[in-house]
Amino acid sequence: MPAQPLDTKTVTALVSDASAAPSMHNAQPWKFRFLRADRTFHVRSDPERTMPHADPTNRALHIGCGAALFNLRVAAAHAGWEPTTRLLPDPADPELLATVELAEPVRPETDLATLHPAIHRRHTSRHPFSEEDIPQAIQDTLSGAALREGARLLFPAEWHAESVLDLVHDAEGRDSLDPSQFQDIVRWTRIGADITATPADGIPDYAFGPRKRGGKAPVRDFAGRRPMPGREVATFESKPQLALLGTTGDRPEDWLTAGQALERVLLEATLDGLATSLTSHALEWPELRWAVRDPQSAMGFVQMVLRLGYGEQGVATPRRPVGDVLEIEP
Structure with missing residues (x-):
């Protein structure tokens, strides 16, 4: 062409x-x-x-x-x-x-x-995924996609995944004790009339997904304690399938590299029929971030935690x- x-x-x-x-x-x-x-x-x-x-x-x-x-x-x-x-x-x-x-x-x-x-x-999905395993061939394709952009994508072992989920839970607890941590979310989320007033950015309430009734999926509740009448409630995966995206260094150039690798992985996953979501929750606390990585891996710094699986695709955001x-x- x-x-x-x-x-x-x-x-x-x-x-x-x-x-x-x-x-x-x-x-x-x-x-x-x-x-x-x-x-x-x-x-x-x-x-x-x-x-x-x-x-x-x-x-x-x-x-x-x-x-x-x-x-x-x-x-x-x-x-x-x-x-x-x-x-x-x-x-x-x-x-x-x-x-x-x-x-x-x-x-x-x-x-x-x-x-x-x-x-x-490609849209972020904050809905439950099925418990169906992602085939090894697709995992290899996604890991290769990250590698081509100069980053690494690791599918953690069960013990490591449980450790990451514990760290996310720890971050949620720390947030609840520090009201200032919610200020960025309040600024960038749109509930009710705010959707009409500021439609060009942020996360609208229709993209929050259901409130979690059970399961271990690391899905941040952007509503917090703000009321959302009529919001659905759902049970999420008991064993969410996670992947860690990381780089050797931790400088601005490494972060740009991670962003390119992340998007390549997400686009590949979308073409492979996977739903995807992201969480940086545990990475936002420096004292937790170091513990997210597997010390036996070659990944120096974890830049993003991905949740992958088969389920409802997310909705477009403004x-x-x-x-x-x-x-x-x-």
Whole structure:
């Protein structure tokens, strides 16, 4: 397929695809600038969309922007362009997270375009999954997807999974004792009239999923103690199938790498018919995060905990208008 012309319509479509990425509390902490003369996108962070309580180091912000960067690469390949990416290209400008140059047609060996159908099908599911095991072949495919982006995906042994669930439960208890930990959630969740008032970002109440009556799935209850009349109640998995995504280092470049690997895994999982959800709950407490990893593994730092399985797919959550996140320069 010939490369599509990089006119305003195409550039807007590429950023629309990029913005379908997941981010902490759906804050969408990214901006894009397209330099038409250079055929280059600048991917930037949006400092107004940080999480001072849950993400004081901006680790999750970088992971979300990394996921959006990966979607941009997939969309560019689908449009016929080879995306040449540089991470953190300017030390003097830390908000410039990456550049993506579209200087030549996509190479035959680039397989990113095959993931494009999953971009707008992928949604976080906060519903129960079945107890059906994920086949080993699919686990291997997902682990390989992470590895291709420079990260690792580990499916923990039963003892390790139980330990991770205990740490998530510990984080929930710590949150309940520290009201400030709920401030970011209040800012980025929309209940009732708030959905109509601020429809472009955050997590609307229809995406909260049912309240958990039983089971061990690590699904955060975004309602907290706020009333939600008529909300369903459900029993979740007794043995949730978890995966840990991690990197060797723990610097901003590693977080961007983790975000790209995360989105590649999520898109692959979507194409394989899996429902997916994410939790960073135990990772938000430094004294818990170190205990999430398996000390015998080669994974240096866990960046995200994934829950995978067969079940109801999640619903689409709002996205900011492309005009709010994209600037096109001559």
